[in-house]
Amino acid sequence: KLSARLQLIADLLPENCRFADIGSDHALLPVAAVRSGQASFAVAGEVNDGPLEAARRQVADAGESQRISVRKGDGLAVIAPGEVDTITIAGMGGALIVSILNSGQEKLAGVRRLVLQPNVGEEFVRRWLVENGWFLAEEAILEEDGKIYEVLMAEPASEAAVLNEQLYMPRRLPGGALLTNELLYLMGPRLTKDPDGVFYKKWDYEIRKLDKIRLSVASSVQEASREKEQEFTRLSEQLKEVL
Ligand code: SAM
Numbered sequence: 186k187l188s189a190r191l192q193l194i195a196d197l198l199p200e201n202c203r204f205a206d207i208g209s210d211h212a213l214l215p216v217a218a219v220r221s222g223q224a225s226f227a228v229a230g231e232v233n234d235g236p237l238e239a240a241r242r243q244v245a246d247a248g249e250s251q252r253i254s255v256r257k258g259d260g261l262a263v264i265a266p267g268e269v270d271t272i273t274i275a276g277m278g279g280a281l282i283v284s285i286l287n288s289g290q291e292k293l294a295g296v297r298r299l300v301l302q303p304n305v306g307e308e309f310v311r312r313w314l315v316e317n318g319w320f321l322a323e324e325a326i327l328e329e330d331g332k333i334y335e336v337l338m339a340e341p342a343s344e345a346a347v348l349n350e351q352l353y354m355p356r357r358l359p360g361g362a363l364l365t366n367e368l369l370y371l372m373g374p375r376l377t378k379d380p381d382g383v384f385y386k387k388w389d390y391e392i393r394k395l396d397k398i399r400l401s402v403a404s405s406v407q408e409a410s411r412e413k414e415q416e417f418t419r420l421s422e423q424l425k426e427v428l
Pocket of ligand 1: 211275
């Protein structure tokens with residue numbers, strides 16, 4: 186049985202897709218997705234030998250070597266253009282996800298869905314999607330084993346620029362606070378529309394973290410630290426206002 190986090194990603198795969206799971210580790214997602222019939226074929230990509238071996242073993246033990254191809258390589262290098270229609274990248278930082286997508290641009294032609302689960306730095310992923318003509322069709326947030334995860338699902342759209350402009354349009358909350366463009370990238374344009382308990386929990390925690398860093402740099406004599414402190418103070422205040 187998949188973890189709730191991986192199950193959520195599996196649920197966001199298109200029916201009967203061919204997908205590549207980049208950074209697949211134990212290949213749990215590809216095995217579950219071909220078994221449930223959600224995917225007809227999967228590539229499990231891994232750059233590191235340990236996880237690669239784990240993926241090979243898992244796929245062999247599951248008897249799924251026909252439908253799942255385990256490949257060693259960096260990011261999207263493991264797939265040929267047009268080979269898959271969906272890509273999942275989960276369980277790594279947003280900056281790394283963005284660098285994987287950037288280095289494999291030519292592999293994205295023909296891909297009709299991205300399901301991305303950054304552990305941190307979600308805003309980098311949201312910005313990349315907008316800058317590269319993808320429309321954020323769905324966002325989800327969940328808590329599992331004391332950790333909070335966000336999952337972003339995006340599709341290419343010819344009218345992505347217009348759709349994205351609407352999605353990230355600054356808006357006022359019922360209480361009057363302004364959700365700025367910056368906050369929408371940070372917190373999620375969809376998650377902020379319908380915030381649940383997990384969302385509030387995440388941002389309460391993030392504010393506490395920001396305030397702690399803020400206090401620790403406040404006494405610094407370095408100008409760079411003082412600028413950071415000001416930036417964090419501003420962000421922390423903005424966040425408190427919208428929560
Ligand atoms: N995707 C799985 C999940 O969400 O449960 C595994 C996440 S695991 C924390 C991250 C995996 O990404 C590691 O196994 C690591 O080896 C792999 N990885 C990191 N950078 C990578 C890259 N550039 N290309 C392929 N795999 C990478």
